[in-house]
Amino acid sequence: MNDKNSSELVKLGVKTYEQCLQIIKKQYDSLDQPIYESTEFESINGLFLRNLRMFKSLLMAPSFWVIDLAQMTFRAMVESNIYLKYFNSNKDKDVYLLFKKYGIGQEKQFKSKLSKYIQEKKIETDEKLEAYVESNSDNEIWDELVYIDLKNWKNIRVLADENDMKLDYDLYFDRYSPVVHGHYSALRTHYFNRCSKSMHRNHLIPNWDGPYMTLDSIVTGVNIFHKTYLLWIEHWKLGDQISDELEKYFVEMKKIVDTEDN
Amino acid sequence: MTKKLNRVPIDQYQRDKKVLKPILHMINDQVYFEKNLLPEFLWLAYLTDSFGEVSAHKKLGELSEIIDQYYTPDTNSFFKGTISSFELIPKSNRNEFLDDNIIVVEELIIKPFGPVIALYPNCPMSWINASYEGKPDKKVLEALEDVVSKLQDSKSDYTGNIRAMPFNQILKHNKVHFNSTMKDSIKAFEEYPYGDRYRAQTIARTIFNIIENQKSPDRSWSKHFWDSNFKLINCNE
Numbered sequence: 427m428n429d430k431n432s433s434e435l436v437k438l439g440v441k442t443y444e445q446c447l448q449i450i451k452k453q454y455d456s457l458d459q460p461i462y463e464s465t466e467f468e469s470i471n472g473l474f475l476r477n478l479r480m481f482k483s484l485l486m487a488p489s490f491w492v493i494d495l496a497q498m499t500f501r502a503m504v505e506s507n508i509y510l511k512y513f514n515s516n517k518d519k520d521v522y523l524l525f526k527k528y529g530i531g532q533e534k535q536f537k538s539k540l541s542k543y544i545q546e547k548k549i550e551t552d553e554k555l556e557a558y559v560e561s562n563s564d565n566e567i568w569d570e571l572v573y574i575d576l577k578n579w580k581n582i583r584v585l586a587d588e589n590d591m592k593l594d595y596d597l598y599f600d601r602y603s604p605v606v607h608g609h610y611s612a613l614r615t616h617y618f619n620r621c622s623k624s625m626h627r628n629h630l631i632p633n634w635d636g637p638y639m640t641l642d643s644i645v646t647g648v649n650i651f652h653k654t655y656l657l658w659i660e661h662w663k664l665g666d667q668i669s670d671e672l673e674k675y676f677v678e679m680k681k682i683v684d685t686e687d688n
Numbered sequence: 689m690t691k692k693l694n695r696v697p698i699d700q701y702q703r704d705k706k707v708l709k710p711i712l713h714m715i716n717d718q719v720y721f722e723k724n725l726l727p728e729f730l731w732l733a734y735l736t737d738s739f740g741e742v743s744a745h746k747k748l749g750e751l752s753e754i755i756d757q758y759y760t761p762d763t764n765s766f767f768k769g770t771i772s773s774f775e776l777i778p779k780s781n782r783n784e785f786l787d788d789n790i791i792v793v794e795e796l797i798i799k800p801f802g803p804v805i806a807l808y809p810n811c812p813m814s815w816i817n818a819s820y821e822g823k824p825d826k827k828v829l830e831a832l833e834d835v836v837s838k839l840q841d842s843k844s845d846y847t848g849n850i851r852a853m854p855f856n857q858i859l860k861h862n863k864v865h866f867n868s869t870m871k872d873s874i875k876a877f878e879e880y881p882y883g884d885r886y887r888a889q890t891i892a893r894t895i896f897n898i899i900e901n902q903k904s905p906d907r908s909w910s911k912h913f914w915d916s917n918f919k920l921i922n923c924n925e
Binding site: 621622623624625626627629631 | 840
């Protein structure tokens with residue numbers, strides 16, 4: 427990938443994102459927004475918006491096309507997709523409240539830790555930080571009644587298994603865990619090159635330029651977001667209005683790449 | 689038709705609580721040939737490259753006969769042609785060994801391998817190389833790199849032959865006996881370097897590894913060799 431087709435791809439990404447965003451906003455506005463009981467609405471749309479934000483970066487920001495960062499993003503997106511699939515197949519409405527309370531518990535846990543560190547003078551503090559620590563983590567559910575669950579909310583592997591998402595889990599979530607956690611295989615793949623000297627046992631030397639950009643990063647990311655969109659519209663029983671836009675994007679992308687190749 | 693791959697599919701692994709055991713879980717230790725053994729076989733590689741396969745085996749045998757007179761073999765230590773095994777001759781006997789055998793030493797060690805020994809101050813063969821006066825140059829390093837590259841393919845016919853060279857000493861020192869029913873194996877050794885080379889090399893290599901692992905081997909030469917190379921040549925030069 428060179429500078430010329432990178433900048434063409436960015437322009438195409440901006441255009442595609444803007445078009446998709448207009449469509450998605452209209453579809454969102456068409457939904458019946460509950461005010462009384464909003465947890466399901468917030469959870470489903472929150473997961474969708476999370477992946478939409480990553481979709482935006484993958485379309486428009488070349489730094490996200492670099493393979494290691496792209497892989498971290500894919501893992502995050504697929505995790506949201508697995509939750510979305512789980513929610514779509516789960517008829518129990520309480521599941522959203524449990525999801526919300528788990529999240530509140532996490533924030534409560536962090537604030538409690540901060541409180542400890544502040545009181546032990548292990549971190550510097552100011553008014554803003556202390557206001558944050560003292561604040562309630564939700565405008566409705568009182569922190570003091572929320573349990574802090576120390577384990578993961580759900581076993582994502584089991585969730586994937588039970589919701590026909592095992593392939594997504596294996597190909598993206600599990601596969602890219604080493605990149606997220608900085609485990610050895612990812613370190614070797616992304617941050618080193620092989621010395622060509624047999625006298626050096628072909629040892630690893632730093633890849634100072636860093637991992638490379640790849641078109642596959644964009645293609646994979648867009649496809650993962652497409653799945654997110656399909657899960658979102660399934661939940662809200664909306665029509666598919668952006669699959670064609672994404673198809674157009676791939677056609678235009680190929681033209682840009684082929685032009686450069688010629 | 690589904691392609692048959694060598695990689696074992698995940699559902700065929702044996703599970704032990706939270707761990708999937710490797711297929712070869714009964715093997716305790718891997719032999720790290722490149723890291724630990726390749727440096728040991730360098731002199732044998734140079735001997736082979738200088739004299740040809742058949743001649744090198746013969747000359748190793750002749751030299752071994754001589755060297756065996758200058759030390760006392762014990763249960764696991766005997767001269768095998770590896771670089772570290774040259775240290776078996778105690779310091780007290782070395783001058784006598786050199787004085788008595790300078791022509792052979794010159795022909796088999798100093799001439800083909802002296803420049804390489806000179807590159808590594810802590811080489812176990814340094815005491816033999818005292819009379820070498822040359823200064824190793826770029827060509828010596830290039831030649832050494834070629835040999836190392838060839839040896840990196842640990843199971844090639846070239847490397848297999850070199851790894852099989854200590855086998856005569858293993859037999860001579862009664863470290864292994866073959867049951868007379870093992871006809872194919874015996875025939876492979878009798879006909880070597882002709883006949884079933886792969887069988888002979890594989891058995892020789894395996895027995896060598898078993899003997900090596902019976903004691904805690906001293907890897908200081910291998911470590912010195914590899915670590916020194918980083919100072920001798922630059923990466924991707």
